[in-house]
Amino acid sequence: GGGIKAILPIPSTNPARKICESDEVIRRAQEEGCVNVVFPGTVTQEGCCRFVSEILKCILYQRQQLPMTYDQLVYSQKKQQASLQVNRKHYHCSVDMDWRKCQQTLQELEEVLQQLEVLFSLSRVPRVLLLMGGSIVLPKELYEINMEALVLAGGDQSLRVSSCLRQLFRTLFVADLLSDTRPVRLMPTTVLVLAHRDCGVGWFRPKLQFKVPTRVKNQIIALSSDPSACKEPRADRSDWQDYVWFQAPMTIKGFSN
Known part of the structure; x- marks a missing residue:
């Protein structure tokens, strides 16, 4: 049924209720491959972009396509670049x-x-959609970030992105949606985005015939706004009729040390 309230740090929370909610989050993640995160208010369009970016980085790391988190990788690359420049002649070809x-x-x-x-x-x-391995018709793994039920508003009326991200990742951590004990091999990741057909984007390619693959389990991260906390109405199904899938023209290839 309706979205599960993600665990929020409300001072007078009943611990038993908190445990129940965690159990429910875990059950839905395991049985339905779905994690619901309900924000207690409206969010901004920039915030939505941040949610997608951070989830993408997180999935690449959790699914062993990056050897460390994105931020650690950027830091280590900068350090390595500095030492490569200093010790150029002592470096092995393999390190380079x-x-x-x-x-x-x-x-x-x-x-x-x-x-x-x-x-x-x-x-x-x-x-x-984040499609990993295989092809876009039949990927090895499929993750969907669904934001249809998010209510958008301007920055001054909306929740802070940082607190939303904390809530999002706390819920994902509890749900344990992305971990798999089996080692994963490196595979390319393709990003597909549902957007208005006339939005005028140049880089992404429209994929008018694309259908979301059904022969692979779709792991869904569903983000929504609590309707009781929003003055603005949420979008209607009919609002998405002029929307088409756009595909990134390049894949992100995994890397391991």
């Missing part, structure tokens, strides 16, 4: 090769993140 592969993955990821910002500035984005 690793550095280049890591650099390529980071560049691909950064390009996709920058272009997502552009797209979010041009259109509302109700759904984003």
Whole structure:
């Protein structure tokens, strides 16, 4: 039924109720492959872009496509670049090769993140798909970020992005949606975004015939706004009729040390 309230740090919370909610989050993640995060208010369009960017980075790390978190990787690359410049002649070819592969993955990821910002500035984005491995018709893994039930408003009326991200990742951590004990091999990740057909985006390619793959389990992260906390109405189903899928023209290739 309705969205599960993610655990919020309300001072007088009943601990038993909190445990119940955690159990429910875990059960839904395991049985239905769905995690619901209900924000206690409206969010901004920029906030939605941040949610997608941070989830993308998180999934790449959790699914072993990055050897460390995105921020750690950026930091380690900068450090390595500095020492490569200082000790150029003592470095082995293999170290240089690793550095280049890591650099390529980071560049691909950064390009996709920058272009997502552009797209979010041009259109509302109700759904984003992350397809890993295989093909876009039959990927190995499929993750959907569903934002149809988010209510948008201006920054001064909306929740802070940082507190929403804390709530989002706390819920994902409890649900344990992304962990898998089996080792995962490196595979390319393709990003598809549902946006208005006339939004004028140049980088993403429209995929008019695309249908969300049904032969692979779709793991859904559903973000919504609590209707009782919002004055603005949420979008209606009919609002998405002029929306089409757009595909990033490049994949993000995984990298391991």
